[in-house]
Amino acid sequence: MSTAQAYATSAANAAGATRLVTVPWPSPAAAGRQLCRELESANILYFPQTPFAIADADREVLLGQKQTSAAYHKNVAYRPAENRVTGLDKSESAEAEKLRAILRSYSENAARFLGELLPAYAGKWKLDFASYRPIEERGRSARVHARNDLPHVDAFPTRPTNGDRILRLFTNINPAQNRVWVTAPPFAAIAPYFAKCLGLPGERGDGGFARLFRNIGRGLNLPALRRSSYDQFMHQMHNAMKEDLAFQQSAARQRWEFPPNSTWIVLTDCVSHAVLEGQYALEQTFIVSRRAMGEPQLSPLAILEALAGHALTDPI
Numbered sequence: 001m002s003t004a005q006a007y008a009t010s011a012a013n014a015a016g017a018t019r020l021v022t023v024p025w026p027s028p029a030a031a032g033r034q035l036c037r038e039l040e041s042a043n044i045l046y047f048p049q050t051p052f053a054i055a056d057a058d059r060e061v062l063l064g065q066k067q068t069s070a071a072y073h074k075n076v077a078y079r080p081a082e083n084r085v086t087g088l089d090k091s092e093s094a095e096a097e098k099l100r101a102i103l104r105s106y107s108e109n110a111a112r113f114l115g116e117l118l119p120a121y122a123g124k125w126k127l128d129f130a131s132y133r134p135i136e137e138r139g140r141s142a143r144v145h146a147r148n149d150l151p152h153v154d155a156f157p158t159r160p161t162n163g164d165r166i167l168r169l170f171t172n173i174n175p176a177q178n179r180v181w182v183t184a185p186p187f188a189a190i191a192p193y194f195a196k197c198l199g200l201p202g203e204r205g206d207g208g209f210a211r212l213f214r215n216i217g218r219g220l221n222l223p224a225l226r227r228s229s230y231d232q233f234m235h236q237m238h239n240a241m242k243e244d245l246a247f248q249q250s251a252a253r254q255r256w257e258f259p260p261n262s263t264w265i266v267l268t269d270c271v272s273h274a275v276l277e278g279q280y281a282l283e284q285t286f287i288v289s290r291r292a293m294g295e296p297q298l299s300p301l302a303i304l305e306a307l308a309g310h311a312l313t314d315p316i
Helices: 005-012 031-040 056-068 090-117 187-198 207-219 229-243 245-250 300-308
Strands: 020-022 044-047 076-079 084-086 125-133 165-172 179-183 254-258 263-267 273-277 281-288
Touching (some): 056 090, 084 090, 090 125, 090 165, 090 281, 187 229, 187 300, 229 245
Parallel strands (some): 020 044
Antiparallel strands (some): 044 263, 076 125, 179 254
């Protein structure tokens, strides 16, 4: 089986498992809300052909990046709010300028497309980083918490969300090789286990002063000061999933292969995912307001608050 569709039928029969939903494009305008429900139910939206253009010249630059750069990183990141690229050495200023323009174009096209596909989310998100991953994932050496090949849910230690959702759009630009993922049971199925292992935070008794302190942290962009209890737990769970040998060995897995020039969209804070193989991938992250969710009871925040019996975030 060599394509994502080949795994969809068996996956659909697995109770409580992530499903793959193949989406035609253009899609009917009325389909947007149903597609949001699919995402919020921990499913993957899949496009066999990338639904927006990536210039051939841009692809050539990206596919040559690993060979021409002696100091490439795990990924090159584009920060839309600052219009700058990180992940390259200072000596690579000419290459950085090319990549900045290419990733800015990808970021803009991805945001435009997603706004058309999911109008319920459009205008209710923060455009987060875009990234380019030029390194082969199979056999890549990394410390445990940085490994991509161990199933995990996403939580960004430097960009806490306070309960908002992490939505990511991926594109495989490799001309010949599939990008291979696995998914494990989704957040709703594993949250009780990790809540028991890690312990959920107790009910806040910190009052207005601590909330003011976190607000100051947000204003000064100091992540350590602005993490809610939700963010702290999600970061701990991200690490614990990768560290937990029993979970990694025994959790049911589904395998997905995304062919060249395909695109897929995932709420990665609720889909347990890992990347086993693949080289040359683009990605754009969106932080979507929790107020935009059509099924808020399915969110990691709602699931954790139901387990804890009290609020885990600051009011919005």
